[in-house]
Amino acid sequence: MPPIDLTGKAAVVTGSGRGLGLAYAHALAAHGASVVVNDIDAAVAEQAVRSITEAGGTAVAEVVPVGTAEAADRLVGRAVREFGRLDVLVTNAGILRDKVLWKMTDDDFDAVVTTHLRGTFTCARAAAVRLREQGEGGTLILVGSPAGQRGNFGQTNYAAAKAGIAAMARTWSMELARAHITVNAIVPVAATAMTETIPAFAPYVEAMRGGAPLPDFLRKGEGFGTPEDCAVLVPFLASEAARGITGQAIGIGGDKVALWSHPQEIRAAYADGGWSPEALADAWHTSVGAAPQTVGIPAPTIPEA
Numbered sequence: 001m002p003p004i005d006l007t008g009k010a011a012v013v014t015g016s017g018r019g020l021g022l023a024y025a026h027a028l029a030a031h032g033a034s035v036v037v038n039d040i041d042a043a044v045a046e047q048a049v050r051s052i053t054e055a056g057g058t059a060v061a062e063v064v065p066v067g068t069a070e071a072a073d074r075l076v077g078r079a080v081r082e083f084g085r086l087d088v089l090v091t092n093a094g095i096l097r098d099k100v101l102w103k104m105t106d107d108d109f110d111a112v113v114t115t116h117l118r119g120t121f122t123c124a125r126a127a128a129v130r131l132r133e134q135g136e137g138g139t140l141i142l143v144g145s146p147a148g149q150r151g152n153f154g155q156t157n158y159a160a161a162k163a164g165i166a167a168m169a170r171t172w173s174m175e176l177a178r179a180h181i182t183v184n185a186i187v188p189v190a191a192t193a194m195t196e197t198i199p200a201f202a203p204y205v206e207a208m209r210g211g212a213p214l215p216d217f218l219r220k221g222e223g224f225g226t227p228e229d230c231a232v233l234v235p236f237l238a239s240e241a242a243r244g245i246t247g248q249a250i251g252i253g254g255d256k257v258a259l260w261s262h263p264q265e266i267r268a269a270y271a272d273g274g275w276s277p278e279a280l281a282d283a284w285h286t287s288v289g290a291a292p293q294t295v296g297i298p299a300p301t302i303p304e305a
Contacts, residue, residue, distance in 0.1 A: 004239045007032035010083035011238065012075045014066050014123060015093030017044035019192045020143070022051070023227035024090050024234045029057025031235040034083045038075060038093065040065045058083075066093045066119035072126035085134060088238045089127040090141045091120040091165075098154045109157045116161035120168065124183075128176060137180030139238045142169045144185040144249060146297045149260055153296065166249050170262065173247030182246040184237055187260060188230035189223050189253030200300045215303075218254060222300045225254030233257070267291075 006028060016025040017039030025035045029052045037052070037059050039045040045061035052059040062078045064071045079086045094116050097108035124140050131138035147155050148162025169185035176183055189195070191205045191214075201224065208214055208226075218224045233252045236242055249260035269287035271279055 001241065004031050004235050004241065006088075006235060006238055009033045009087035009238065010036075010079045010085050011088035011090065012036040012038065012062075012079050012086065012123070012127070013090040013092055014038045014075065014119065016090075017041060017048045020188055020190060020227045020230060021090075021092040022048050023190075023231035024092060025059065026052055026055065026057070027228075027231035027235050028088065028090075028238065029059055030055065031239075033088065033235070033238065034058040034079075035060075036075060036079045036082070037061045038066070039063060065115070066091075066123060067114040069122050069126070071119075072122040075123060076126040076130050080130065086127060086130045086138070087136075088139045088141070089123060090143065090234060091123050092143045093119050094143070094158075096155075097157060099156075100154050101156055104156055112157035113161050116158065117164045120165050124168070124172065128172070128179075128181065131181050132176075132179045135179075137182075137243075139242075140169075140172065140176075140181060140183040141234055141237050142166075142183065142185045144169075144187045146187060146189060146251075149187060149249070150297055151295050166260075169249065170247050177246065180243075182237070182243065184246060185249040186230075186233055186237070187249055187251040188227075188233075189251070190225055190227045190230045192227060195224075200302060214254065216255075217301065217303050220255045223251065223253035223256030223258065224300070229254055266293075 011028045011033045013021055013025045013035060015021040016037045025037050029035050037045050037048045042063045045063050049059045049061045060082050062075055064074050076086055095112060097112050099108055120142055127140060142165045144166050145162040147159040148166055151159050166185045169183050172183040195201060196205045204214055204218055214225060230252050251258040251260055267288045269283055
């Protein structure tokens with residue numbers, strides 16, 4: 001396989017001042033793409049741009065919180081003004097407001113959904129308009145989460161938004177197929193500010209920052225690694241090597257890459273003339289409900305010392 005080469009392509013990466021977003025921006029730039037870095041903190045965004053340009057890449061900063069149509073237009077417009085085109089959009093921007101259901105406020109819910117879900121929608125819409133005008137295809141990479149695939153305690157807002165993002169990827173892959181625009185959701189698992197507080201991971205993340213490698217049970221068994229481990233998926237999906245890949249949810253982390261299944265019926269039962277509540281109660285545990293689906297992100301299995 002020849003090297004991945006994105007020379008001449010322009011990308012927008014939302015929420016790319018630090019963490020996973022910065023790793024995505026670096027990976028795209030390292031493979032030749034020009035990148036619009038986005039963050040709500042001007043100093044953080046400019047530092048991200050410096051880190052990319054000092055590594056030999058090309059990048060500019062656009063400081064704006066995603067969520068509105070105006071913000072999306074600014075991001076796409078900046079790519080077009082600076083680089084003459086747009087080829088790749090990575091919708092990474094996100095925030096957390098974790099609380100259990102009965103303590104979550106309207107503001108907690110709205111803030112997360114606005115940034116993650118509406119931000120993905122508005123940015124993807126603006127990008128789709130531009131890509132269709134250019135008529136040369138393109139790539140939308142939507143950032144999901146295991147929480148959106150399986151749910152997670154205390155993350156009503158975040159899990160709902162990330163589940164919606166995966167659904168939008170499937171929908172848009174159909175709508176944009178004729179324009180040769182691929183749309184995929186990625187499901188990264190990495191040591192970031194959002195995951196390093198998980199008690200099971202914390203000591204290993206701390207050791208990693210001191211120069212120690214993550215153990216195999218995390219890198220392979222849990223698919224948990226660094227942001228840079230996850231970032232390799234982005235230039236691949238943005239390249240010609242991935243032109244036939246669309247509508248997928250792809251997990252990556254540590255040494256592991258995986259394809260997530262789409263929701264689908266796994267078991268069915270039938271009653272002539274339809275069901276009654278009593279018939280359902282009688283049949284449930286021996287038919288469709290015999291093996292109910294699990295929920296939540298499984299706790300990591302830590303080897304005994």
